[in-house]
Amino acid sequence: MGVLDPPLSVSATHQPNLALTRLVEASGAAKKSLAFRLNQLAETAGLKTHYTHTSWTNWMKRGMRPAQAVRPLIAQVLEERLGRPVSLAEIDLDHDPGVDSSVGLEFPRELGTAVQVATRFWSQVDHRDNRVPGVAVVNYNTPVRRWLALPVDDTAASRSPAAFRRVGKADVVELLETAEQARQWDSRYGGGNWRSSQLTVCLKERAAPLLHGSYSDAVGRRLFTATAQLARLAGWTAFDNGDHATAQRHYIQALRQARAAGDVQLGGYVLTCMALQCSLGGFHDDAIDMADSAFHRVGGHATPRVKGFFKLIEARIWARSGNARMADGALATAERLLDAASSRTGDDPAWIDFFDEHRLASDAVEIHRDLGRPREAQRWNELAAMPTDTFARAYAIRQSVLGSTYLQEYQPDLEHALDHGHRAVSALAVVSSARAVDYLHALISRMSRWRTDPHVAELTRRVKSEIYAA
Numbered sequence: 001m002g003v004l005d006p007p008l009s010v011s012a013t014h015q016p017n018l019a020l021t022r023l024v025e026a027s028g029a030a031k032k033s034l035a036f037r038l039n040q041l042a043e044t045a046g047l048k049t050h051y052t053h054t055s056w057t058n059w060m061k062r063g064m065r066p067a068q069a070v071r072p073l074i075a076q077v078l079e080e081r082l083g084r085p086v087s088l089a090e091i092d093l094d095h096d097p098g099v100d101s102s103v104g105l106e107f108p109r110e111l112g113t114a115v116q117v118a119t120r121f122w123s124q125v126d127h128r129d130n131r132v133p134g135v136a137v138v139n140y141n142t143p144v145r146r147w148l149a150l151p152v153d154d155t156a157a158s159r160s161p162a163a164f165r166r167v168g169k170a171d172v173v174e175l176l177e178t179a180e181q182a183r184q185w186d187s188r189y190g191g192g193n194w195r196s197s198q199l200t201v202c203l204k205e206r207a208a209p210l211l212h213g214s215y216s217d218a219v220g221r222r223l224f225t226a227t228a229q230l231a232r233l234a235g236w237t238a239f240d241n242g243d244h245a246t247a248q249r250h251y252i253q254a255l256r257q258a259r260a261a262g263d264v265q266l267g268g269y270v271l272t273c274m275a276l277q278c279s280l281g282g283f284h285d286d287a288i289d290m291a292d293s294a295f296h297r298v299g300g301h302a303t304p305r306v307k308g309f310f311k312l313i314e315a316r317i318w319a320r321s322g323n324a325r326m327a328d329g330a331l332a333t334a335e336r337l338l339d340a341a342s343s344r345t346g347d348d349p350a351w352i353d354f355f356d357e358h359r360l361a362s363d364a365v366e367i368h369r370d371l372g373r374p375r376e377a378q379r380w381n382e383l384a385a386m387p388t389d390t391f392a393r394a395y396a397i398r399q400s401v402l403g404s405t406y407l408q409e410y411q412p413d414l415e416h417a418l419d420h421g422h423r424a425v426s427a428l429a430v431v432s433s434a435r436a437v438d439y440l441h442a443l444i445s446r447m448s449r450w451r452t453d454p455h456v457a458e459l460t461r462r463v464k465s466e467i468y469a470a
Helices: 018-027 031-044 053-061 068-082 111-127 137-149 169-189 194-211 217-240 244-261 264-280 284-301 304-321 324-341 357-370 374-381 392-405 414-430 434-446 454-468
Strands: none
Touching: 018 031, 018 053, 018 068, 031 053, 031 068, 111 194, 111 244, 137 244, 137 264, 137 284, 169 194, 169 217, 169 392, 194 217, 217 244, 217 264, 217 434, 244 264, 264 284, 264 304, 284 304, 304 324, 304 357, 324 357, 357 374, 357 392, 374 392, 392 414, 392 434, 414 434, 414 454, 434 454
16 A cells, blocks of 8 residues: 655645635544544555644645645545535645746656656646747757667666555556557647647546556556657647647656666657757757667667658758758658568557658658758659548648648749648648647748738638637
């Protein structure tokens, strides 16, 4: 059984909990009797606690915060006394004030500390205001350096006698199934969809308790693989929704979880996602270093399909930086690796199944657009057809990119550009993605010389009425 007090108590805020104090006083109960009943409820829940009247005084008067797991039980004690429902919000225990601005940015060397850092971040992420306009690339320096130096922990076992429960394979399977469902939701509905917010709920309420449990090395490796996938997805959806600070924190924790899992190719995948975020933020040199390091660090630990995707992202970054030679080389390598993957079956991780010839062609459209090759981009688009319902966001982005290629031609083709712009707007009707909207906005910005054209005005009106006003 887990011992919750004092090892897992939350540190002091130095602010009395007036809401809790009011309800305790309204109940008319002595703090000793409240502590006795709380310990009874905790034991029933499988928790070993030794709360006293002093514990209640600490929570009420001295700014101490009880452990997350016991807070619902405190509410239940008061419900019994008051004869009515009591929510955590009513007793000011639904969040922790004074959140440390650095939480989630740490990449601890020790696994036990890493678990504490990750679960602490997940418990607070819904109460943070991390939204910033750009990427603080410096936050990635230490995590990237430490992962490259040591991408695999010695052991993933946890045998603490204070662990709340024993973790089994079924627990891990449940997390992996959740990650797979979330991945499908993200592709179809975008990172801003309400379904994506369930990732943080899963990390906080389902993954975190398991990490504090007891498990063998084998189960621990799979558990950390699952939490790394969930954290990466949480980072990706935050990035897609324009919440870069939260995305960085999720990515850092995902990278640390991948190291605990001993899953080198998953760690490389996380690092590649970090690289893409940096590149879209304008930090091309840092992004290239990350993508290149991911490719070379995974070595023989990654399948050709996984390594091919790393090279594809590297090609996108080189193209954004304007280096055609390096972009062409990386894209050619990605093609060769994808061809090699077609002759292999059964060895790819599930999370890379989206990377096929259609995805490569779709990204190649953007690569050639960024290199100022509109005709090449349009030729690649002929190979990029993907199911618009399954990959609605990718389709919307590609339409915006493709539309911009018609404005790059020697004689700009406004009609075709507008057509693809309207297709993007229609696709975004079911997608919530700040990133996809940014691509569409970039297309409209390229039409500024025709701003008085009634057809351009109509596209602009649709964007304002159907997307920004949604």
